Amino acid sequence: MKRTISTDDAPAAVGAYSQATATDDVVFTAGQIPLTPDGELLADAPIAEQTEQALDNVAAVLAAADASMADVLKVTVYLDDIDDFDAMNETYATYFETEPPARSAVEAAALPKGVGVEIEAVATTDGATDQA
Template sequence: MKEVIETDDAAAAVGAYNQATTNGELVFTAGQIPLTPDGELLADEDVETQTEAALDNLVAVLDEAGAGPEDVLKTTVFMADIDDFDRMNETYASYFDEEPPARSAVEAGALPKDVAVEIEAVATIE
C-alpha cells in the first residue's frame, strides 16, 4: 500500500506530485531543489549553497518517512552544468560521509525554476 510523505520542514511540492511516497519498506523522494521550506528560491546562489539546500530538503523528507542519510540506497543528482560536479560533490559528500549510497549524476537540459541542482533518493525504512 502506498503512503504519501509530507513535511513542512522541506520545500512544498510545486506541482502534481508529493515530496515522497513509501510502501513501508522503501521511500522514494521527489527531486529536491534549492527551495527553502518558506518558499525562497536559491537559484542565484552558488552550486554549493544550492546543493546544501536541496540536501537539507531531502533529509527533512527522509526524516518524516522514518529514514536518514544512512538509509539511502541510491541518489540521482541532476545538474544544469556538469562542470559544477566537483563543487557539488564536496557538499554532497558531507551528507553521506560513511558508506555513501550508489549515485548517478547527470547533466540535464534544464532543471525546474532554473536551479543548478536537483537531487532525489531511494531509501530503506527499518
C-alpha cells in the first residue's frame, strides 16, 4: 500500500507531488533542492552549501518515513553544471562515509528556481510505520 510522507523539517511540496511516497519497504523522495524548511533559497550559495542543504532535506524526509541516510539504496544528483561535480561530491561523501549507495550524477539544462543541484533518493524502510 502506498503511503505519502510529509514533514515540516524539509521544504513543503509546492506542486502536485509529495515530499516522498513509500511502500512497506521502500521510500522514494522527491527531488530536494537547496531550499531551507523556512523557505530560504540558497541558489546563489557555493555548490557545497547547496548540496549540504539538499541532502539535509533528503535526510529529513527519510526520517519522516522512519528511514535514514544509512538506508539509502540509490541517489540521483542533478547538477546545472557538471563542472561542479567535485565540489558536490566532496560534500556528498560526508553523508555516506561507509557503504555508500549507488548513484547517478547528471547535468541538467535547468533546475527549479535556478539552483545548482537537486537530489533524490530511494531507501529501504524495512516495514516503517505509517506516516502521513
